[in-house]
Structures are given as C-alpha cells and as structure tokens.
Amino acid sequence: MNTIETPVLIMGGGPAGLALAVDLGWRGVPCVLIEQEGPEARRNHPRMDNVGIRSMEFARRWGIVKQVEQAGFPRDLPLSIAYTTGILGPELARDIGPTLQEAPVPPFSPQKHELCPQNFFDPVMQEAAQSYRGNRLYYHHKLTAFQDEGHQVLATVEPTDGGTPLLVRAQYLMACDGAGSSVAAALGQSPVMDRLLSCSTNIFIRSPELTARTGGSRAYRYILVGVDGVWGSFVNIDGRDVWRLQLLGSDTWPAWSDDDIHAFVRRGLGGEVAYELLSWVPWARRERVADRFRVGRCFLVGDSAHQMSPTGGYGMNTGIAEAVDLSWKIAAVLDGWGGPALLDSYEAERRPVAARNVKQGSENLSAMRSAPSEPRLLEPGEVGNIARAKVGQWVRAAMQREWRSYGIHLGAIYRGSPITAAEEADCPEQDVAQFAQRACVGGRAPHIWLAEGQSTLDLFGRGFVLLDFSGHSAEPVAPLIKAAEIAGVPLAYQAITNDEAARLFETSYVLVRPDGHIAWRSDAPPENPGKLIDRVRGVASGATGDRPVHLETAKTTTT
Template identity: 40%
Template sequence: MSEDVREIPVLIVGGGPVGLAMSLDLSRRGIRSVLLEQSDGTIEHPRTGLIAVRTMEAFRQWGIAQEVRACGFPEDYELSMVFCTALNGLLLDREFYPGMRDTPTPPETPEKKQRCPQLWLQPILARAALGHAETQILFKHRYEALAQADDHVAVQALDLATGARKDFKAQYVLACDGAASQVRTDVGIAMQGRPLGYSVNILIRSPGLARRHLMGEAERYMFVGPEGMWGNLTVVDGSDIWRLTVMGSQEKMDLESFDASSWVRRAIGEQDGEARTDFEVLSVTPWRRSETLADHYARGRVVLVGDSAHTMSPTGGMGMNTGIQEVLDLGWKLQGLLEGWGGDGLLASYEMERRPIARRNIGFSTQNFKAWQDTPDPARVCDATPEGEQIRKSLGKRLREATRVEWESMGLQIGHRYEDSPICVPDGTPPTPDDFRVYLPTARPGSRAPHVWLDDGRSTLDLFGRSFVLMVLDSGVDSQAEALAAACSERRVPLEIVRLTEQRVRESYGAALVLVRPDGHVAWRGQAIANPLHLTDLVRGALHPQ
C-alpha cells in the first residue's frame, strides 16, 4: 500500500441508483463516504423506470420526492398495459391505468408510485448526495482489489483518467457494483440460483411514436406472435425514448447476427411497402434474465447491497426498489456501529432481515415472468379470422388477469416484515397475510410502521428516519417513556419521544407505546416496558431475544 492512503468510514463501490442512495442516506446521518464509479456517470442504457411506493417513501425521507415527481415525465401520459400483436397490429386486451396526475395516492401511504427513468433519477440522487459535505463521488475510478483486516478494509482503485493508483482504508466497504460484482467475488461470497432466459434490450429514439400507431398511449406494450409472447416495448421518457425487450434464446444474444432494426419494425407492425416510422437505434444490450441470491450479505467488513446480493427478473420492477429497501435497513446500522452504540449483532441482523425479503421479491418477479409466458395455442393469434379473433380474446383475458398482480402489488411493496429479526421483539400477535396485492396496515414488530395522517398535516412516516422514535399514544405512560429515554442515553442510542393524541394513530398502532427504528420498522410495542436497558440492548444489536 502506498504512503498516500485515504482513511474513510465507508467506501461504496458502484454509482448506480443503489450506490448513490447509500451515499445519500449515510451523508444525512453525518457519515463520510467515498463512492467509486468507473463510468463518467452517463447512463447509456437506462433500465429503471418504476419508482415503487416504498422507494418514494424513502425519497420523501431524504427530501427528494418532489424533485423526482418533477423529473419531466408527462403527468398526463396514460400508464396502461396493452397486449397486442404489434403497435399497428391486432389488440388482444388492455388494462387501463391513468397517468400520474390522475392516479390517486393510496390511503396506506403518503406517496404514490412514480415513473422516473434512470437517466433522470441518477442525477437527482447524485446532486442530493453531493449536497452534503460528507459525500465524495469519484467518477472514472475503477475498483481493483481489497484486503480485510480486523478493524478495516484496504482498497485499491485506479483513476482511469490519469492512470494513478489510489489507496483507501475504510471501516466498511459496500458492494453496490451490480450482478457481476467484483467485490462479491473477491470476498468469496457465492450466488445460488438459475437463469430464466436470455433477452436483448434495444433502446430507440422515435419522437411522437405514441401518437403514430393504433394502440394509443401505454406504459408497456406486450407483443404476442405465433410463437407466444416474444417481447415488450416500454416507455422511458414519455415522449421520444423507448426500450424494446426481445425475449429469446442464447442465439439472440449474438449481436453479430442480431438485426435490431428488424425487431423494432416487427414491434411497430410495419409491412413491406408501407410508410416507415422513423426511429433511431441508440444502443443494443444483451442480458441474461436470472433469479439468484447471495449465500451471505456480508463477509467481515464488506457488505453487499442491491444487485450484488440478488438478481431477479425485471417483471414487477423490484430490482432497484429492493435495493433501496436495503439502503434503509443498512444505513442506520452502519451509523450505530461507527458511532459506537451499535452492538456486535447489529450488522448480522442486516442479512437476517433482508435476505428473506429478497427471496420473496425474487419469487414474485419469477411468478410474473412465468405469467408472461402463459400463452397456450398462439399459432393463429395474428390471423384476421373469426378463429384468430377468438384466440386473441382468450389469450388477452388470460394475460391481463395473470399479470395484474405485477401492476397492483401494494402488499409486496410495503407489506414486507422482518419475522425472525434478532433486533425486534415479538408481541405474540399473528402476522397479517403476506399477499402481494393486498396490504393490511399493522404495527406488529418487524413491520413497516403504518402511515396515518396527523392533525398538523404530516404523516406518521415523517416522524422516522433520524433516530429511534418512541411513540407515546396513551396518557399515564410518561414514566415508562422516561425510563427508556434514560436507558438509551446510558447506551448512547439516539432516541426521540413523540407524544400523539390522535385516536386514529392509537387504533392503527395498537399499543400505548411503540418503538420505531430509524428505518421506519417497528422494533417493539406494548403497554409497559419491563426492562428498559434490556430492550435498548436488544434493539441496538447487543442481545438476542430471550
């Protein structure tokens, strides 16, 4: 290692949405970090487009929700799902969804979903992170190697602009470097799973395309041919940029023989001799659809976050959104460890809480992908005959009903819970059903704390993020709250006591006292605190439940 070594609390490898979100969350906690990103920050082939409800709640906490909503995606652009043979072909069915302006905010959350393509989202996250003195982002810096010691990780990086080697000494290294994570490989964490198929993404520019075909505006068009569903076209910016995904075999990944323009013309539905729709192919990217999960989420002081820990089919849009949930779970735990109040078991709880959720989200995504493939007897789907019409009607209904959970997944997005967490205290109540579509609000320990509007216009979710919060929801329990405050002060655990009188909050949270973690998940609830020091030690990762 050279003499010029930078010592930092946290080094982040990878500057995609999850890495940038990690730097933002840490900076808001007063934790310095350096992020290494080997590109110059340009997004050549944007993938992420759907910002799920829980991610928007995180953006609300970080103060960027309104900027994301004002990203530039047209508020009146219709977000329907269309099943068809081609844009200028035959319709199978249509699932109507309004534009963002007319989409109501669900009662279970203060934030509805949002469409914001990655090419706009990443700059928003980068600006927000760089707005804090604690953040440094080094573009065109490639991670090279690491070596772990008991109290730090030594990291080598290469400045791609100058060729200079740079050395870092970090207390923790976060692998946000994606599915092919070199950091994960270097620490010897294996992935288990299977490929689901091969696809090619074609990014095109075609101004006004949505107004120049028969199917009308939609978020996604799913194309069915005689071979079954062969691809889909997804809106990117609501105007000019589109992403065509062609699903197929290993052979279709051979770019030397892959004719991107012919696939685009098939999606548009143009026949020889017809007027050509203008489009420009911007990029062509082959990729493997897979479902994989890391054996472990950490080794020593190296922690996996986002796609380095899991891969899943994009059907359902939960890849990045799962990663943002991991940011929320990990950020406050690193804060506790770096500030000295976190116990020895705090980092281990990250894997114990988040790995089962990733497995759940992987299963959801694969279920959705299988629903896309459920197209029996499609051979005559393109025939302009009564038989063809009946086939289209049958397949359209089948696909619309089978894929609806992909677009309506509130239970998946905010209903996840940390059932076996060692830093949450079970209260003996039964779990609510784990239904991908339906979310039932609950303050059962391990669950996301319910959203309730307060009299002052805030959401209960606005109370959380910086520290533990003890919600005092009944009179006569002030001495209990003061005892827990004293215990947290003794252990140097940040705690805020919030007294609320709204009866609807009491009814939703189901107890006189509710302790909520900095990530907005309930750690404990009850009518009295039998042993405040024991409770404090448990939620900070210094004990295991008795």
C-alpha cells in the first residue's frame, strides 16, 4: 500500500469538490481529490446548467471567466423561456430573453450568470483544479475506509480496477461525494429536514431536425403544460442538437418502459420530429438538510450536506459558495492564524443558508405546479385560444421569482456567526426576487466600479481588507492594523475616495473577510482592536476545535 500525505482530502469530483480544489489551489493549499468515476462521467447526464452570478464572481477571482464563457455553449442562443403545450405545439406565453452575448451585466455585480451546462462546466473546473501544482486528482478511485484520529484523518482509497490501494494521511476530510454520501452516512449525519418532493426522470435526446425547425424562434427552456398543469420541461442543454426532457413526476418511483419514454418525448415535442433517444434516468427530487455540516475534522459540502429541487438552479451554486467559505478558513488554520471557532463557523454560517435555499427550491416547484387544470387547453379555435392565454399568463406569473432570484445568490447574511461583529437589526434578509445590495455585517460586500474594469470585489480574496471611506489618514485605524500584524492575520488597508462607494458602504470603516463578506463596520475605530481581530480569526471561547470523532460508524466506512 502506498502512502500519500496532504493537508486536505476531497471526496468527490463534482462542481463542489472541484470548486474546493480550485480555491484551495488558488490559496496555495495542496489537496488530493478522489473521484470514483472518470472525468467524463457527468457529461453524459448533465444535471446543472446555470452558473449563478455569485459563482461567476468566484470565477472572476480564479481567473476563469473567459473559460466559462467560451466553454462551448453558443452565445447567440436567446435565453427565452417558452410556456407551451409542446416545443412545436401551441405556445401559451413567452419570456423573451437576450442572448448570452447581449445580456447586460447588472448594476450590483461585475459579472452576470452564465449558461454553462455540466458537460461544459466540469472540464473547465477540472482544468483549473489541475493547473495548481499542489493539487492531485485521482479519478477511478473510491474511498473504502476512513478514521478521524483527532489530529489527522486516515483514509484508505482503492482504484476501481482493483489496483494498489492508497493510504491517505490528511489534516481534513471534505465530503463532496453527493446525495448518497458515504462519508455523511458514516458520520451518522441523518438529515433533520428530509422530504421526498417527487420521483422525476431526465430524458436526453439528439435532434438536429428539432433544432432546425425551431430556428430563429428557438428558446432555451420550454415549460410544458397539459390540461392538468405543468408536467415537465424541455431544455436545449448544449444549445445545439441535444435536448433534455425533465418529467416532474409523482411520489411513486417510476417503472417506465422505453415505449413510455418515447411517448413522453413525442408529447413534449408537440409534433412529428426525428430524434435519437440517448439515455434516460429516474431520480429522487428531495428536500433535505443534514443535522451537522462538521464532525471533528470532517466537513460536508454540497449535496452531501443538502439536496434541493433544481427549480431555481440553486444546488450547485450553494455548494460552490460553501466551498469558498470553507477554503479560506482551512487555509487560515493551516497557516497558523486561524483559531478553532473559524472552522466551527462553517456550519453556523452555511447551514442556515442551505436551509433557506432548500426551502426556496421547493417553493419554486410548488409555483411551477400551481397552474389550475384547464380541460379546454388543447381545443382548437377561439375557445382553446382563450384557455391557453389564461393558463399561460398564470404559469408565467407564478414562475417569475424563480427566474429573478438574485436574492438567493447574493443576499445571504451570516447571522449568529461566531466570527463576525455584532449583528445589525436593520439588515433584514433580502427578498428572493427584489435584490438591492447594501452593506451589512455578515453580508456580501457590495460591488461598485472603482475604475474601468476594477470592482470593489477585486480587492477581496487573499486576506482581510480594511476599507477606509473616512477621507482621513490611516492613523485612526493603525492600532487595528497592528493588532492584525501581531496575530499574523493578513490584512490590507485600502483607502477609497469614491463617493458612490462611500454612500453604499455607509460607514467610515469596513472590514471585509477573504470570502468577500463583511466582518465588521463602524464610523469609529474599534475600542479594542485585538479583541476584534481575535473574533474575526476565530480565537474565541466555546469552539469545539478538532476533537476526535467518537463514533463507531466514523471509524470505518465502505462504499
């Protein structure tokens, strides 16, 4: 058995695991990533297609925006959403959208969300993760056992082809191994929120004829409506000839035959079109959140910690945000300036956000299903036209919050965090669809253009940043800067004279964390700079630290 050592062991090579590897690599922290399948596995059944606006802000930090934009999805396809009885059938309503190339950047971010389905996104993230010399990615390997010994994690990893196993010694284990996480199961992390929403099915087809026939009127997404309401959606998943039909399903696990699948495809097409059935797979649409996101030196990230309805596209983006939150904290502890409360704060900050996003995904599904039955929907003539217009208006209005949910991506506020200053009562949770950025302790620091091509967000990432809007010298905050230096905390001082930025950030001094969230702000320097620095770096009482896991199920696990 060969032995390898690494600060961080990542189990799972999906978007969350890759994001963690990329951010750790960007911070100079080596890691080992283990993935049971090959690098191409998720390209056959791409589950996600929306790289959210916050994820694109992280891509900007990592320097891979162009790679995402040029990954392969055509930038001249309109991002329109059609509400219809079938792609070629009567259309009930339409949200007309621009192409990716034409879509404007919103005023509250330097980036916009991107359509980059997983068959395009995974290769970009794989290349980015492998670009860091300290990262090692092992595909076709599986975890067969692990043990948290309190001061390290020992894991046994075996090649899926039966080759020589590896013994991995790691400081920390990151479970990014998805909804059926063996690590989460071994840690005894049964969910406290767990509800089956539906048993759905994804069906993939290839149809150059469909692409040609839709022509200039083609939308990216088609919401399929029948006499009993919305029953599925068709997505042009590669922007060319490959399409994904998603059946909403019911609470019963499907036992479809190929004939059933073809019948669903023909219904969704709404006309006679030649197509090739590529594959189909049933899956459980769940509402689930784990009880704990951390046990000892083991952390749950992404779908191992939560599952949600994909209505809204929050799942992958929630996992990426968790990876970034955890990455800087792990790096700080390994560098010696981060305290035990820093790692405890991962669960305290991210679990409530995950629960919020899970809930909103379920609400989006309910809204999608809210259309009333309309038996005249498919009738010809004026009677049918009136019925279709009525249902189209209903469904279109019901789904607008899903399409405009910037508050989910950008509006998270870390309340009750052990590493931020006192909360601000006048900073309520952002509305899902009515996002308006503002500075709040625990919230994302706002974006303002400081110069052409330079956002305030470009200042954040490597360490803490102290923003000074006072218009005076740095002398009043010199004790705070000195306290950070004494503690070994990386802190950059940045005086900003931009009036618009000063109005948006509201206070004279703002301390921003490496993940871009605000740790403290005030019009006056802190009375006790050392105490503030200790709090934001996680040196506080009550932290659990790296105690060993005393669970039999955590000592050995088999996948």
